[in-house]
Amino acid sequence: MTGSGARRLTVGEASRALGMSRTTLLAAEEAGLLVPIRTPGGHRRYDPADLDRFLGRARPAPAPAAVGPAPDAVHLVPAVRAAVRPLARALDAESAGVYLAGDGAGLRFCAAAGVPRWLAERLADTPAPAVVTQAQLTRGHRLFDPAEAAFPEPRSTGHGAVVPLRSDDDRPVGALFVVTRSERGLLPTDLRIVEAFGSLVAAVVTAQLRISDLELRLARIAALSG
Numbered sequence: 001m002t003g004s005g006a007r008r009l010t011v012g013e014a015s016r017a018l019g020m021s022r023t024t025l026l027a028a029e030e031a032g033l034l035v036p037i038r039t040p041g042g043h044r045r046y047d048p049a050d051l052d053r054f055l056g057r058a059r060p061a062p063a064p065a066a067v068g069p070a071p072d073a074v075h076l077v078p079a080v081r082a083a084v085r086p087l088a089r090a091l092d093a094e095s096a097g098v099y100l101a102g103d104g105a106g107l108r109f110c111a112a113a114g115v116p117r118w119l120a121e122r123l124a125d126t127p128a129p130a131v132v133t134q135a136q137l138t139r140g141h142r143l144f145d146p147a148e149a150a151f152p153e154p155r156s157t158g159h160g161a162v163v164p165l166r167s168d169d170d171r172p173v174g175a176l177f178v179v180t181r182s183e184r185g186l187l188p189t190d191l192r193i194v195e196a197f198g199s200l201v202a203a204v205v206t207a208q209l210r211i212s213d214l215e216l217r218l219a220r221i222a223a224l225s226g
């Protein structure tokens with residue numbers, strides 16, 4: 001990348017040369033790890049030698065420490081469980097839990113209140129039940145009979161409901177389910193409570209993912225500059 005009189009690179013060219021996104025490149029600049037020059041028109045230009053130094057190519061150096069992958073549902077368990085626990089208490093529910101949308105089309109179990117560990121492990125190892133998937137795909141709540149659906153487990157009783165989880169910009173986040181102990185079913189006011197908690201859970205998950213993504217970017221920058 002270096003050379004005498006080498007042409008200075010634009011933001012896009014520098015990003016490709018470093019193998020990182022424009023956002024990460026600008027974050028490195030804001031952290032003082034890269035200092036571009038400005039053209040008379042105010043555009044950023046990067047000296048290839050500076051990029052070499054940033055990558056540690058100008059002098060022998062050990063390879064940067066590996067940075068872990070982006071967090072998955074496991075990292076969100078404490079926050080999600082804490083968010084649904086008040087819902088279970090408010091409705092005197094047998095259980096309440098969350099499935100999250102993954103990179104593919106499916107949903108994966110994340111966490112629940114009122115669900116023993118063995119059942120949580122079983123739910124995590126099996127596909128989401130049809131009623132949960134339908135609520136997420138149709139963007140509407142679904143009522144179900146836990147005994148008929150054998151969900152969250154074959155011996156479940158009471159009444160169940162699932163509401164879809166959406167982010168503020170209307171991206172799919174997952175689905176929230178609740179199974180009550182009551183024999184009277186879920187009233188409209190109960191459903192409104194579940195939907196309100198669904199909005200809260202979606203906001204919690206979205207915020208946690210944004211924080212984790214930022215931490216991952218900062219770790220990559222630190223590894224490159226270390």
